[in-house]
Amino acid sequence: VNGVWQDEGVASISVFDRGFLFADAVYEVAAVVGGKLIDYEAHARRLSRSLKELAIAEPMPAAELLELHRQAVSRNGLEEGLVYLQATRGAADRDFVIDPNAAPGLVLFTQAKTVLANPKAQTGLKVKCMPDRRWGRRDIKTVQLLYSSLAKSQAVREGLDDAILVEDGMVTEASSANLHIVDEEGVIHTPPLSEALLPGITRGSVLSIARDHAIPARESPISVEALGRAREAFITSATSFVLPVVEVDGRAVGDGRPGPITRRMRELYIASSL
Numbered sequence: 001v002n003g004v005w006q007d008e009g010v011a012s013i014s015v016f017d018r019g020f021l022f023a024d025a026v027y028e029v030a031a032v033v034g035g036k037l038i039d040y041e042a043h044a045r046r047l048s049r050s051l052k053e054l055a056i057a058e059p060m061p062a063a064e065l066l067e068l069h070r071q072a073v074s075r076n077g078l079e080e081g082l083v084y085l086q087a088t089r090g091a092a093d094r095d096f097v098i099d100p101n102a103a104p105g106l107v108l109f110t111q112a113k114t115v116l117a118n119p120k121a122q123t124g125l126k127v128k129c130m131p132d133r134r135w136g137r138r139d140i141k142t143v144q145l146l147y148s149s150l151a152k153s154q155a156v157r158e159g160l161d162d163a164i165l166v167e168d169g170m171v172t173e174a175s176s177a178n179l180h181i182v183d184e185e186g187v188i189h190t191p192p193l194s195e196a197l198l199p200g201i202t203r204g205s206v207l208s209i210a211r212d213h214a215i216p217a218r219e220s221p222i223s224v225e226a227l228g229r230a231r232e233a234f235i236t237s238a239t240s241f242v243l244p245v246v247e248v249d250g251r252a253v254g255d256g257r258p259g260p261i262t263r264r265m266r267e268l269y270i271a272s273s274l
């Protein structure tokens with residue numbers, strides 16, 4: 001917390017922190033497998049972009065931030081899981097007008113989690129479509145996650161795994177992952193980057209891996225109907241890597257089992273990151 005290692009039971013920040021009061025903060029989540037950070041450079045670049053978009057100062061030079069991640073992993077003996085980082089505008093008197101003197105804050109912690117042997121990689125995810133009611137700058141990784149959390153919780157209450165968010169009949173992304181489909185011709189599609197969705201780091205890696213292996217992949221809008229017709233569907237995120245989607249709104253995707261292209265992309269992503 002702001003450069004001091006604290007036990008998780010006592011670690012604390014100001015109640016006046018604008019991250020707490022206004023969600024005036026951005027975050028990153030980078031996976032760790034075998035004690036190694038995955039796609040770290042790309043996460044650090046996206047953090048800088050998020051901060052710049054909101055005019056929050058960089059918490060520290062890039063080399064120090066990487067060192068902090070490495071220290072968190074080694075101090076906590078983390079083998080597999082994630083490093084969570086949150087950079088906030090800092091504490092100031094509660095006021096809608098941003099105080100330019102607020103000193104930016106930084107919180108970082110690790111969380112153990114099974115990434116590689118995720119059973120959902122075998123069984124696949126069941127999802128439902130829900131309206132995308134988040135704010136209009138979803139390309140910035142802010143901590144305004146209330147709607148995403150409500151949507152995913154609703155899906156889980158209904159015995160499902162996740163919510164796919166839909167705006168004007170088009171899929172934006174999953175509650176905390178990017179969505180991809182494989183069409184009848186075997187072409188991977190994922191919605192193009194815009195302010196409507198997060199530029200996922202795993203999404204970017206998967207697209208470049210597909211290019212490298214001559215697997216056809218396109219950034220093109222996905223309608224709810226196209227998702228319903230898809231031969232395969234999968235999501236990507238730092239902590240899920242590539243996970244198959246096997247059911248949408250109660251209807252099987254393809255034959256209702258993880259498809260070959262999805263499996264291949266997961267294997268290739270794992271092989272390229274480790």
Ligand code: PDD
Pocket residue numbers: 029173174175176177178198199200201202203236237238239
């Ligand atoms: N979520 N879209 C949203 C809305 C996300 O929250 C995330 C990541 C992604 C995937 O991005 P990436 O591949 O860079 O992880 C897409 C993280 C894992 C989280 O909030 O825990």
